[in-house]
Amino acid sequence: MKKEDVLMNFLRYKKFFHIILTMTVLFFLVLHVPYRASMPSPDVKTLASYDGPYECQNSTATIKAWTNESETDVTLYYRYSKDNISSWDPGADYVDLTLADAVLKTQDIDMYYPQRLWFDEENQLMYIACRLSHTLQIYDVSTHWNLTKITQLKDRTNLAYIHGIKVINNWSYNGINYGNILLATAGSKKTMFLTLSVNLSTTPTILDSEAINVRFTTLGYLNYFINETGNLIVVVTEQAPIARFTIFDASNPTDIVNLSETIIGTFQEWMLNPTFDPTHRYLYTSKWGDNTTVTIHDISNLHAPVYVGYQLPERPMNQTKQMSMRYPYSGKETYIITMNRTTIDNNCQLTVLDISDPLAWTIVSDVNAYGTGEFQPDYYGEWAAVRYYNGKTNNSGLTVFNIADPYKMFQAGYYVHPSITVNSHMQWVDTNRSRIFALSYTSNAFYAINMSRNLSQAESWHEYEVDTDKPFEWEFDFPNGIGYYEFSTRGSDEDYHITADCRIFSTAEPLAPPTIPLISGPTIGNQDTTYSYSLVSTSVNDDMLQFTVDWGDTSTDTSDLLPNGMTCIMNHSWMDAGVYTISCKAYDTYGQSESANLIVLIDVQYCEEIGYLIDDTNDGVYDLFYSNDTGNETIVGQYDETYLLDIDEDGTWEYTYNSTEGLIEIQNSEEKETPGYELILILYAISIVVIYRWKRKN
Incomplete structure (x- = not known):
């Protein structure tokens, strides 16, 4: 070719x-x-910011359990209500009553017909008026299993047949502090209203006295209030040739002033237990006569009270002869509770009345006491302590009613002792220390009863903490925030009682944990290299702060105590490649903050959502791939600066990754065909x- x-x-x-x-x-x-598909740019991971401080409307209180027994552990229980005690279902609460201590006439000859008592909770003193020994006695009741007499005043002239007593601590008037003063009614040839100085353990002394009536009566009742001008106003009711009440100004206890006397009824109509409405405008006096009535006077003008009317609440037993009145419900100032009975041997009634209209009282609810109650019960919180007596069986003692819900009152427990509680007739409920004090004029006894809740009856109680070391006490942090808290304790024999407030409503300035710390520092690094991180938090209580850090590699560090708001610097290095979460908390004397977190990548490169590359040898080349789906690590392939990823460990490449183009999925990678x-x-x-x-x- x-x-x-x-x-x-x-x-x-x-x-x-x-x-x-x-x-x-x-x-x-x-x-x-x-084959390379088009992919979006790699996802950039960012940390969420925190909105602090954490809001916690709390305060703290020391709760102590006390007992005269030798025990090894005590458990604290609590319950909570945000708005009022009714929301924790008090209708489920019953009580167990046991004798703590008693003082009898056989031990103290002057414990003769104890008639009235008054409890000074602040100083843990009990004042007792003994009618037939003509004595005012003062007891230390700080430990109720050991009632100890401190002192007494015996005066057959001025304290003869002493009856009504009330104590006012630290009374001051016109710049003069008179200390603790006691108001009393007594008398032999004539009935007297007296003021006495009772400065704790010193022997009481009479400051002044004022005759009420020339005719002697053994029953004189009194009550007092402090008016808007700061005067101490005392009202005394008594049986005389004609029933009356007398208003005194005792602002200067050394110079009592008789303001007015008001006639109410005829002879043998005894006016009992004067009660004031919350505004101190109306005076209610109950009559013991053929029918129990409540006489109402407007005492806005203390010198000239005005008769308003009377009430005889309609009820099944409208012939009742005795009545006492009290305002036991906080927030329900129009509700009043009464005790009624017919004769000493007949049943009594606890009745709640709505008296919002002074001239039209209505019955809210009532409960049969299943025994007779004297007209001297005591009401505290959700409890009413009532004298219990049944003439047919000769049982006599105390009955406790749960009155927390005025629509669901019920008998919660009772206590009878054959030689101590006979004809008990004056009670005092001390809910703060879970006890009841009482007097018996037949047994000539002053005694204390342990009152513990039967927690098995209520689902609203929560276990807080067990204390195994004496003294048994807890720093209670009000875990539900501001609101009502009630406490109870139990030991191995379930016979423990609270020395701090049994019910607390937290109203103090809110105490909150420190704010969530702010963590600043590198989020990308290499193995065996030390990095510094700054931690900042604020104590809203202006306390010293301490930080704890969990570095995510099983190691932790704790800082020294630092001034509030000071930056804390901590250093750390990681020995292995990986993704680490730094967790940090701040602590003050109140508590701990929530945790703050920071993610740190050590010789790691994220491959979007599927996992990350790991430079295990710290040579700048990635050796392994961690799959988020399987949680396993696989060896990577490489050509030039591109890494081949086998994410499911089947021996074929599913993705490529490089810093320029990011993550790319390989199409039809099983057969590698084009x-x-x-x-x-x-x-x-x-x-x-x-x-x-x-x-x-x-």
Whole structure:
């Protein structure tokens, strides 16, 4: 073949050769380079910010359990109500009553017909008026299993048949502090209203006295209030030739002033237990006569009280002869509770009345006391302590009623002792120390009763903490915030009582934990390199702060105590590559903050949501891939700066990753085939045939 023909044939097929050569190159490239899909740029992980400080409307209180027994552990229980005590279902509460201590006439000859008592909770003193020994006695009751007399005043002239007593601590008037003063009614030839100085453990002394009536009566009742001008106003009711009440100004206890006397009824109508409405405008006096009535006077003018009317609440036993009145419900100042009975041997009634209309009282509810109650019960919180007596069986003692819900009153427990509680007639409920004090004029006894809740009856109680070391006490942090809390304790014999307030309403400035710390420092780093992190928090209580840090690698650090708001610097290095979460809390004397977190990448590169690359040898080249789906690590492949990822450990590459293009999924990676593969092979075969035939012709 001539050279010219060869050249012409080459030029003729030159374009064809270019096509074949290009396709061949493409064929081999497709076989060796994965298909790359378009992918968005890598996701940038950011830490959420925190909105502090954490709001916690709390305060703290020390709660102590006390007992005269030798025990090894005591458990504190509590319950909570945000708005009022009714929301913790008090209707489920019953009590267990046990004798703590008693003082009898056989031990103290002057414990003769104890008639009245008054409890000074602040100083833990009990004042007792003994009618037939003509004494005023003062007892230390700080430990109720050991009632101890401190002092007494015996005066057959001025304290003869002493009856009503009330104590006012730290009384001041016109710049003069008179200390603790006691108001009393007594008398022999004539009935007297007296003021006495009772400055704690010193012997009481009489400051002044004022005759009420020339005729002697053994029963004089009194009550007092402090008016808007700061005067001490005392009202005394008594039986005389004609029933009356007398108003005194005792602001200066050394100079009692008689303001007015008001006649109410006729002879043998005894006026009992004067009661004031919350505004001190109305005076209620109950009559013991053929029918119990409540006489109402407007005493806005202390010098000239005005008769308003009377009430005889309609009830099944409208012939009742005795009545006492009290306002026991906080927030329900229009509700009054009364005690009624017919005769000494008949049943009594506890009745709640709505007296919002002074001239139209209505019954809210009542409960039968299943025994007789004297007209001197005591009401405290949700409890009423009532004298219990049954003349047919001669049982006598105390009955406790749950009156927390005025619509669901019920008997919660009772206590009878054959030689101590006979004809008990004056009670005092000390809920703060879970006890009841009482007097018995037949047994000539002053005694104390332990009152513990039967927690098995209530689902609203929560266990707080067990204390195994004496003294048994707890720093209670009011876990539910501001509101009402009530406490009870139990030991192995379930006979423990609270020395701090049994019910607390937290109204102090809110105490809150420190604010959530702010953590600042590197979030990307390398192994065996030390990094510094700054921690900042604020104590809303202006306390010293301390930080604890969990570095995420099983190691922790705790800082020294630092001034409030000071930045704390802590250093740390990680020995292994990985993703670490730094967790930090701040502490003050109140409590701990919520945890703040910071994620740190040590020789790690995130591959979006599927996992991350790990530089295990710290040489700048990633060796492993951690899969978020499987939680396993696999070896990576690499060409140039691109990493091949086998995320499911099946031996094939599913993704590629490099810093420029990010994460790319490999299409059809199982067979590693390229679209049009068969067409390329056909064309390649055709080109071989054409070349072969061309060679044979030439």
